[in-house]
Amino acid sequence: MGRDWKHLADSVEAAREAKNLTQVALAEKAGVSESTIQNIESGKERTRVPASLHKVERALGWKPGSGERVLEGGAPEVEEATAPPPSGLPLRIVHELQDGPLLDATVLDLSPLGSDARMIVVVKGAPGASPEQIRADLLAWAKAQEHIQNLPNTDDQGKTPN
Structure with a gap:
C-alpha cells in the first residue's frame, strides 16, 4: 500500500x-x-x-x-501529558526546553556591554543521545562558552572603547 x-x-x-x-x-x-x-x-x-x-x-x-x-494508514501515538510549560515564553522556546536532556545552563550578565539585561543560555542534548555524543556536546558548549565570555566589550555603535 x-x-x-x-x-x-x-x-x-x-x-x-x-x-x-x-x-x-x-x-x-x-x-x-x-x-x-x-x-x-x-x-x-x-x-x-x-x-x-x-x-x-x-x-x-x-x-x-x-x-x-x-x-501507512495508522493513527499517531500521542505522548503522555507533561507538566505545563513555563508561562510567558515563546512557543519555540517551550518546545525546545521539552526536547532532549538538559546538559547545562548559565546566566550571562550583560552589564559589561552597557545593558542591565541578562542572557540565559540552556544547552540541550539530542533526544536519545549516547553518552559519547553528550560528552562531545558538552565539549562544544565549553568552547562556545569560552568564546562568548571573551567577546570584546563594545559601545552602542559597536566600537571597542580605548
Whole structure:
C-alpha cells in the first residue's frame, strides 16, 4: 500500500485544531515555516517524507515515527501529558526546553556591554543521545562558552572603547 498523504494532512490538521493552534502557531512551535505546515496539510502526494515531519510530530505531542504510521494508514501515538510549560515564553522556546536532556545552563550578565539585561543560555542534548555524543556536546558548549565570555566589550555603535 502507498503512502496516504491525505490521511496525514487530515490527521495533522485535526491534531492542530484540537490544540487550538493556527498554522502559524504550529509552525512557530515546531520551528518550521508556515508554508511547511500548509504543504503538509495540503495532502499533496510526495516522493519523500519531509525532513521537518519529525518536528511537527513533536509539536503536536505525537511520539516519534507517528507521521510515518499515519502515512501507512495508522493513527499517531500521542505522548503522555507533561507538566505545563513555563508561562510567558515563546512557543519555540517551550518546545525546545521539552526536547532532549538538559546538559547545562548559565546566566550571562550583560552589564559589561552597557545593558542591565541578562542572557540565559540552556544547552540541550539530542533526544536519545549516547553518552559519547553528550560528552562531545558538552565539549562544544565549553568552547562556545569560552568564546562568548571573551567577546570584546563594545559601545552602542559597536566600537571597542580605548
